[in-house]
Amino acid sequence: MKLPDVFKTVLVRLGIGRDSYRIAPGLYALGSPDTDSPVVVTCNFKLTFDILRRELAGRSYWLLVVETYGINVWCAAGKKSFTSEEVAQRVKESNLDKVVSHRSIILPQLAGPGVSAHRLRKLCGFSGVFGPVHIRDLPRFIDAGMQAGPEMRTVKFPLSQRLAVAFVELYGARKFLLWVLLACLLAAALGPGGFSPVKILSAGLGAFATVLTGFLTGVFLVPALLPRIPFRAFAAKGLLAGAIIGLIPAGLLAGTLPQALAQIMACSAFASWFAMHYTGSTPFTSLSGVDREMRRYMPVQGGLLLIAVLVWLIWSWL
Amino acid sequence: MMQGFRHIEDATLDYDADRCIGCGNCLAVCPHQVFELGQGKAVCRDRGECMECGACALNCPAGALQVRSGVGCAQAILHAWLARIPLLRRVFTPDACCS
Ligand code: SF4
Ligand code: SF4
Numbered sequence: 298m299k300l301p302d303v304f305k306t307v308l309v310r311l312g313i314g315r316d317s318y319r320i321a322p323g324l325y326a327l328g329s330p331d332t333d334s335p336v337v338v339t340c341n342f343k344l345t346f347d348i349l350r351r352e353l354a355g356r357s358y359w360l361l362v363v364e365t366y367g368i369n370v371w372c373a374a375g376k377k378s379f380t381s382e383e384v385a386q387r388v389k390e391s392n393l394d395k396v397v398s399h400r401s402i403i404l405p406q407l408a409g410p411g412v413s414a415h416r417l418r419k420l421c422g423f424s425g426v427f428g429p430v431h432i433r434d435l436p437r438f439i440d441a442g443m444q445a446g447p448e449m450r451t452v453k454f455p456l457s458q459r460l461a462v463a464f465v466e467l468y469g470a471r472k473f474l475l476w477v478l479l480a481c482l483l484a485a486a487l488g489p490g491g492f493s494p495v496k497i498l499s500a501g502l503g504a505f506a507t508v509l510t511g512f513l514t515g516v517f518l519v520p521a522l523l524p525r526i527p528f529r530a531f532a533a534k535g536l537l538a539g540a541i542i543g544l545i546p547a548g549l550l551a552g553t554l555p556q557a558l559a560q561i562m563a564c565s566a567f568a569s570w571f572a573m574h575y576t577g578s579t580p581f582t583s584l585s586g587v588d589r590e591m592r593r594y595m596p597v598q599g600g601l602l603l604i605a606v607l608v609w610l611i612w613s614w615l
Numbered sequence: 616m617m618q619g620f621r622h623i624e625d626a627t628l629d630y631d632a633d634r635c636i637g638c639g640n641c642l643a644v645c646p647h648q649v650f651e652l653g654q655g656k657a658v659c660r661d662r663g664e665c666m667e668c669g670a671c672a673l674n675c676p677a678g679a680l681q682v683r684s685g686v687g688c689a690q691a692i693l694h695a696w697l698a699r700i701p702l703l704r705r706v707f708t709p710d711a712c713c714s
Contacts, residue, residue: 375668375686409644409670410684427643445643452646454620529622577688579620580646583667584685586623588692 318343319367324391328357332398335439337428338384339405340365340373345432352432358439361402363387371580374411381413385420394422403428403435403443406450452580459520462578466516466571474512481505484606489613503550504563504609507543511564514542515571520578531582532573532594539568555612563605566598573598626665627683632656634679641671641680 320341327350336359339345349360363383365373373379388394388402404412404425414425429438429449438445478501485501515535519526526534543564551557573590576582628649637655642648647664650657650671657679669684685691697703 374670406644407646409646409674410668411673413673414640415674415676430646447648450643450646451648524620574689577686577690579687581620581664581666582622582687583626583665584683584687584692585625585627585667587687587689589623591689591692 320346320362322362322364322387324387324393324396325360325362326357327353327360328355330357330359332396334358334397336361336393336397336402336423337435338363338402338408338425340368340370340379340408342367342369342373345369348432349435353435356436359393359397361387361391361393370405371407371410374408377411379408379411381411381416381420384412384417384425388421388423400424401426401443403439406430406445407452454523454580456521459523459578460517463517463520463575466575466578470512470516470571474509477508478505481508484610488610500613503546506550507546507560507563508567510542510546511539511567512571514539514564514568515573516575518542519568519572520575530573530590530594531576532569532590532598535569535572536565536594536597538572539565542568553612555608559605559608559612562601562608566601566605569594569598569601621663622666622687624663626662626667627681628659628662628665628667628671629681630657630659631679631681634677636677636679638676640674640676644670644674646670 320343322341334357337349337353338361339349341362341364346360346362361384363379364387365378365383368376368378370379384402384404393402394400400423402417402423402425404414404427406427406429409427412425414427418424426443427445428435428443429445430452431449434445434449438449481504482497482501485497485504489496489500515538519531519534519538522538523534526538528534528537540561543561546564547557547560551560573587573594576587576590635656637652637657639652639657641650641657642652646668647661647666649659649661649665651660652658665682666687667682667684669682672680672682672684
């Protein structure tokens, strides 16, 4: 992806103007296709459609757009809106059997979790051929007689993509961060702040800075350094990274050693929680793996946070 | 293949070689190249790369593949758990996820 695309993706993923990112399902002509031209199936997420048009410029293909409610191929297949039934219905509605003389359609490989190629043939008479993962490989795939090598079939997860999805997390968490700020100020009023507004503000903001450090560590640092941080579990990566980065607010803000430890623990807990949530943005974590990770690490995260808050409050009462 | 990107080694992927007819569908759909073809049958090359997406099982015409498929997303799993609690059921839906 080039940079403008990354930004567009971010905008779209943030859900800004969601409705203008859907296009009408149906059959579209790219260039001047005839009865022998290949048929490429895709979702109705506008960004995907635009990339298709750009990457396939100068070619003559039919594009069959199915209704996925403006969601990308992979998520739509996972959520079962991009299914064999949906594709079959669009094939019939568009009278594809009269438009082309052959009987095969090219499916995006990542539609695999939702579309069954052999079932499709039974449903509508067209057999599905899985194309490559990336649209940019599509012309090469078609020119090679619908053959894709392993490199065209494998999902990768480069740094640019890891960070693009991290921005989405950041935006998605804005409400959560506001609540945390309020909770920090409230807790500060009960504990370290005493009855002085200035003290409440400084203690509350100090606590919030700790949470924010943990958040940024979990959302940006862990994804950016993903393959370099030890441990398989994302939550464990977050615990480690959070404890190390937690030294910064602890060194800058804490007055006493117990307070510093509390800040490190809180930072570690939040980094772990957010790193764990990053699993949803990766193309390699499985249901079993994330389920296990959550059962194992959520008690650790909760425990650390509880101890941190208690130490912070109790120390101020002493 | 995805160096540095492995999560667990024991995915719920189950492959029954006796049923396999060697059509190669699973090789085509798997985004992590878990299978390769050898001697007219699929061979599970590396189960540790499986992300339980379910594409291979859905596309195997012989029923040789089974996997407990779903999304490896903490938020979705959390929502599914919360949706089991009676009162919270109204707020959370099991398949809530980025939309
Ligand atoms: S479930 Fe998905 S990742 Fe696992 S082997 Fe099948 S296609 Fe590959
Ligand atoms: S899809 Fe099923 S029958 Fe075909 S090669 Fe794979 S396991 Fe064998």
